[in-house]
Every structure is written in C-alpha cells, then in structure tokens.
Amino acid sequence: MMDNNKLTDFELQEKEPSASETILVIDDSPTNLEVLHDTLVNAGYEVLVEMDGFSAIEQVKTNSPDLILLDIMMPKIDGYETCRRLKNDPRTRNVPIIFITALSETLDKVKGLKLGAVDYITKPFQQEEIIARIQVHLQLRKLNLELDSQKQLLEQRVQERTAELSEAFEELKRVQLQLVQSEKISSLGQLVAGVAHEVNNPIGFISTNLYHANQYVQDLINLIQLYQAQFPSPGDDIQEYIAVMDLGHVLQDLPKLLSSMKLGSERIRGIMQSLRSFSRADGVKKKPANIHEGIETTLMILQHRLKAQIHRPMIQVVKDYGDIPPVLCYPGLLNQVFMNLLANAIDALEESFLISNLSLENKLQLIKNENGEMIEPQILISTILEEENVVIYIADNGRGIAKSVQNQIFQAYFTTKPEGKGTGLGLSISYQIITEKHGGTLDCVSAPGEGTKFIIKIPLNG
Template sequence: MVATRKIAQGDLNQQVPIQSHDELAVLAQSFNEMTSRLQQTLSLLQAHKDELEQRVQERTQALSEAIQHLQQTQTQLVQSEKMSSLGQLVAGVAHEINNPASFIHGNLTYASTYIQDLLDIITLYQQHYPNPPAGLQEAIDAVDLAFIQSDLPKLLQSMQVGSDRINEIVRSLRTFSRLEEGDFKPADIHDGIDSTLMILKHRLKMATGNGIQVVKHYAPLDPIDCRLGQLNQVFMNILTNAIDALQDQGAAPSSPSQQPPTIEIRTRSLSPDWIAIHIFNNGPSIDTEIHSKLFDPFFTTKSVGQGTGLGLSISYQIVTEHHRGRLYCHSKANWGTEFILELPTHHPDETMPDLAAADH
C-alpha cells in the first residue's frame, strides 16, 4: 500500500513488492510494468518538451537577430542615403560657387595689371608735373591720392588671397562630395582628410572658447586605391566624435595645467602595401566597459536625438569590409583617445601581403 500511495503521488520509481506467486503477484507484476512504461513515456514526453523549447528558443533568437539585422540594414540605408544626398548637395554648392568665383579669380589678374599700369602713369605724371593746377591739387588732396596709391595694391592682394581661399574651399567641397563613386580609384588620402576638416571648420572654431587646435603630421604617401568618398565618411564620423568629446571637456571646469583641446592627425607608411592614419584627441578617455562596444550597431553614449549609434559601426564596415583594412581604438585616462585606420595601398581584390607582415 505504501508503494502504490507513492506512485499515486507521482513517484514512478517505486515498485510494488512481489511476495507470492498467486494472482496478486501477477497483478503486482503488471502494475510494476505499467509504472515502468509510464515512466518511460513521461521521460520521452519531457525530452520532446525540452527539444521543443530549445527549437522555440532558437527560432526566437534567429527571429530576434533577423529583426535586428533588418533594422540595422534599414538604418544604414537611410544613413547612406543621407550621405549621398549630402554629397549631391555639396557638389551642387561647389558648382554654383565655382562659376562666379572663376570669373572673379580670372579677372583679378587683369584688374591688377590694369590698375598697376594706371598707378605707374599717375606716378610718371606726378614726376613730369609736380605742381598741378590748384583745382586738380584740391581734388588730389580730397581723395588722398598718396594713400590710394599705396593701399590699392594691398587691397587687390587681399582680394587675390580671398579668391584663392574660395577656390580652395571649392576644391575641398568637390573632394568631399565624391560619396557616390563606387569604383576604387587612386586618391590622395591627405586630400580626403583636408576636405573633411574644411567641412568641419566651423565646428572646430565654435566647439570651445578658443577653438580646437588641429595638428597635422603627414608622411609623404603615394595615392592609394580606395573609395575616397567612403573614407571621407569615416574621417567625418571619427572627427565629429572627437569634436564632441573635446566640446564636452570644454564645458567642464578646467585646471590651469589642462592642455588646450587638440586633434592630432598623423599618417605613416607601414610597408609598401599598407598605410596607417592616426586620429588623436586629448579629450576624455573612453570607459573600459564600453570600449568593446564602440563598433556595435546602435551603441551610443550620446543622449536621445544626439546620435544614432551607427557612425562608428558604418565606419568599421567601410574600413574592414569594403577596404579590407583595420580600424581600432586606443584610449587612456589623462591621455586621450586615438583611432587608427590601417589601409592597403592597392585594390583589396588584388593579391597583397597580409597586414601582420607590416612593420607597426
């Protein structure tokens, strides 16, 4: 009775003792066999249940990953479209500025020559007629002819400097706007960096009270095979993050020994087949616990509406997948943060030495 009571309570490991060879023994034997089969059936059901739960968990995980991948792809498409639109806008602005600027730049040379000829004639006239009539002398004194003769060449020179500056801006805009070029082409990586700095110049000036100092140490590098428009996007993302970090530091109380906010850009050759680009800022360091998440999609430490968490993720994809290079970050307290891009100098599809063979 004890065994049957425990079996009834769910303990299927119990067996009814067989102490005779009569009908009760046969009944007990049958009861024990039924209990064993029931236990096997329950074990089989439990195994099926566990397998089903495992499948559901795997399907749920796969579905979650698929949804995340879809969201990531969708956001990247939106971001790519935004950058493409920006490229078209910048190219259009550069074109509209370039047309009138070319007229001004081209005519300034002739204007300078003509005005210098007129000034020379005036000087010769003054030498031959040092004592002009009273009415002419009054007019000369009224306009301060001596000042005009000395200042007009300086004025034209400053106009020439301004015109050269406009042409430089237009060239930078055109370089930066190469976002839609899909083919690998030889390009000067320094032009890409400089054009990005030109686009961000207003932020560099306004980020802190005295602006952000940009220090460049460019090694003599040959053009590399790349999609320069995509790399410009990488430079834009990294430099924007550096400006944000330095701006946050500038808003915090500073000590007398604190270094001025600085971004340092250094390029170097690792080997005939590889180059490196170092972008350093002396802003706050990156916390250790978030360092490993920097390149994860949608990860951001910025407040809502300030960042999508895709800038560095897309940059990592551009460098590692599109260009078969490497992108990594070093950060240390009381030092700053440095992003390092390592890029092959030749088309990634071509045979080239592995990066590990390069001398770091």
C-alpha cells in the same frame, strides 16, 4: 472473464520485454527477494537486489535502474524514507518507484503515492499482476523520457530560432540604417556637388577679372605717378582733392586689397574643390585613392570648427603622414569615416573646455601636463604603412571615454551628447564602412582625462 482477458494481454506483451531494462528490488525478506528475482528474470529483465534502504540509495547513485520495487517495512530506514531520499536526489528523482505492501495497509499506500511512488503491488504476489504493472510503468517512463528529450530538442530549436531571428533583426536594422545614411549622404552629396558646380563659374569670372583688374590698377598707378612727376603743381583743386582722398594711402592699399581679394577667391575655389571631391559618389567598384587627400579635404571642410572660440583656444592639428601609395578603396566612404572621427574629436575637445563655468584663463590653468606646461587642444593625425595595411591614427587630447561605455560606442544610437547634437550613428557607420566595406578594423583606445585614439587599419589592395 474480463480479468483473464487482461492477463492474457499482459502475458503476450510479457514475451518481449526490452532486454536492457533493469529493475532494482529492495526488500529485507530473502524469500520475497527470491520470488521477485525469479519472476522478473523469467520475464526477461535485468535484476538488481538490495536488502536495505541505505545500500539501495548508494547503489542507485552509480547504477541507475529503470524502475525500483521498494518494500515498506524494512529495518534501519523504511521504504517511505528511502523513497523520500531517492525523490530528493536529482539523479534518481525520475526513476519510477513501485511500493510493495501487504494487502491490508490501505492508508500506507496513500502515503507512498504522496511521496512520489507511481504504484504499489500487494503481498502475497500475483506474478502476472507484477509484470503487468511493471510493464505499464516502464512504458510510461520511456514515453516520459522521450517527451523530455523532445521537449529539450524543441527548446533548443526555439532558442536557436530566437537567436537567428534576433540576429536577422539586428542585421535588418543595420542595413536600414546604412540605407538611410547613404541615402542622406548621396542626396547631400548631390546638393553639394550641384552648389559647387554653380559657384565654380562665377568664382572663375571673379578670379580671371581680378587678374585683369590688377593689371589695370597697376597701369593706372603708374600713370598717376608719371603725371605727378611731369606736373608737380597741378593746381589748387587737384592738390586739395589729393589731400582729401589720401592718394598716398589709396595707392598703397589698392594693390593689397586686390591681392587679398585674389586670395579670398582662391580659398573659395579650394573649398569648392574639396566639397566636390568630398561628396563624390563612389561607384560600385573600389578605386585607388590618395588617403591624405581625403583627410585634407575633410579638414578643409571642418576648418571653421577648429578656430579659436570665446571659451577655448584654437585646436591644433598635427599631421604625421607616412609614405602611403594609393589605396584601393571607396574614397567617399572613407571621407565619411574621417569626418565622423574628426568631428567626434572636436566635440570631445569642446567638452573638455565646457567642464566648468571657469573663465578661459582658469580653464587653461586646469589643462596642464605633469610638467606644468599648458596642454593645447590638439588632434594628431598620423598614417603609416604596415606590411600590406594602411594604418591611420586619429587621436585627440580631449576628455577621453569612460571605461563603462567604451564597449558601447560602436553601437548604433549610442550617444552621450545632448539631443539634437548627437545621433549616435557616426561610429557605428564608420565601423561598418571600415570592417564590412574595406575588410579592415576600427579600434579605440581611451582613458578618461587622457584623450582618445582611434586606429583605422585597411588593406592596401582592397
């Protein structure tokens, strides 16, 4: 009774099998093939038949069925071997295989299932049973395929999300970095601007007073000279004093002394001016600025680092400025870029001179070009207008950059400098300033031992 009910269920389902499902029947007995063929066609399936394992394997390669019915006892290769080969081929691995076996062969059924078959049907055939089993496995296969594609979709989504997240994380790191850096710079800028302002007044007194002092000293010198002309013999005491104080020298030296004080105070003024313009806060909008002024200001601030040291000669700065109109930009940010690139160039030149423990003379011997001429540590700054872009080259003849790290130098926190000296932030921030803030490009050309060149390109009109 129960069995009958089941059969009825299957019969009901049997009325609507999916039209496109294809079943391959592999059997060497024409009688079996015929029975199976008719049964399956009647049930609405597409049916392919093969009479031996080899041709079946070939057939399946080009024409993959949804399910295979496979006889065990066949000439050439038997059903087990056919099954093994189908399961080894990634193209056919997932096609469900149902063995056809004689009722008695219990052990063999187990062998078939172990080889990867999903089920078996027994001869002589019970049509309803065949259809029922086939339907179950086709359904299972459909669900499996769906599951697979869902899984793939899910994996893809997970991958996409992971990529999105890591991108967002990188962005967050960059923004954070920029915030910290601009915070630092703006507070440093405020400090510098404050100091410059405070120094400005006293230095103003000094230079105005120096002007008057100079006048007075000139008058006094004239007066002394008049006295000397009018009273050539002023008496022993005065003669002696003149000799001891070395009046001649004082009269000569005093004006020189004053003019060097004047020069000094003018330098201070200049430096303060540079500091103020270097540290000026950029507004939210770009404004036209003189690029060369920015470079000069930066050089002024770095002046002390260019001077000769015990271990190396002075760093020459060679400038080749083109005719550049005002550039629409954030001048304070650009100064930061110049500062980073120039400081790196100086560091690289320093490192070239620290390559060994040789004396300065011997090191200078090392740094020669192919003509035997000594190569001086040098930074070359040139600017040129190229169509609507301003191009700024900052090159040094320092140690250069190893090929292996050239693609890392713009990454945040990448540094080859000892702790405390390098932060690894200079270039990554410069890169952001040039590309994101100014819509330009920042490139680097370098070879170890042949120096380094950075190329900044920004649009003239923002």
